[in-house]
Amino acid sequence: MTRSRYSTVAIALHWLIGLAIIGNLIGGLTHDAFPREQRGLIMALHKSFGLTILVLSLARLGWRLANPPPPLPDYMTPLETALAKVTHWGFYALMLAMPLTGWAMASLGKRETSYFWLFDVPRLPVDPALKGFFGEAHEILGWGTIALLVLHVGAVAKHHWFDRDNMLARMLPRR
Template sequence: MATDAIALGAGTTASPRYTKVAIWLHWLIGLAVIANICLAMLTEGLPRPTHMAAMGVHKALGVTILVLTIVRIVWRLGHKVPPLPDAVPAWQRPLSKIVHFLFYALLILLPLSGWLWMSAADRPIDYFGLFDLPSLVGPDKALADTMHDRHELMGLTMLALVVVHILAALKHQFVDRSGVNARMNPF
């Protein structure tokens, strides 16, 4: 199942697949990250009530991403990552590890920086109308300003990584035909 190789035709076989849990966490987190980037960037010029409503969803979704990422990390600790197919060039292997490390770091640090920013700005985070998250610190305008800047910088870094990740996946699928994407295909 999770370790079965997948026949791709033309004599190529992909590496074993990730577990179903890892695959679904990947796609849930990935779609949530893309939605959150869109909420942050595309609602900026909208009327204040619309923008604030979108930011409420953005904040709650950010917390959801944080929780799902922690679940994914815990899951990954107990489940070995399938090896890359032999068709993946040696120079891409360490690059892949660096990009994945940066993703995990940002998936943790980006929501935490937003939470810290909102805490320092004395603006509680409402989790989809269910409850408010506790503040991490007391009101501190200087810290709020700093965390705002860092949150935006990390958000732009995440956007760049998402674009690189999608382009690399498309390259592996349609140019290289390496079979690497089959490891994360949910279907």
């Protein structure tokens, strides 16, 4: 059966992960501006939320592969359809690559990484020579995420206000 809306699971995961990623982008880019004591707290939350994003994204990817999304409207041009696909799959790749490069970086840090003060996160077995690489990759991919987000929100706004279709409604909980 072809659906006309996203499933409740896909909707819940989309907004949970989306919110957490936006929070992590803001925390990651601004933590330097805070006093030392607050910086530690911001980064502890950044790492814990980031690892949560990794787990939720794996679940989301599994769900996505098993449950095809509702089809894109047929009045979209081939270029628009291709852009939507590149943005969506780019997001899935970033949802895994951002936490993994962050975790790799944290694995080479002096201090242990705690998951919400509950337990220490195991270190990934990464080569210490790659610390700079993971740091650069994490930062560049972060800017890539922001670029996709601008494109994504711009596209949704166009569909909602210009095409006046149900693109936004089908990703919102049913009222």
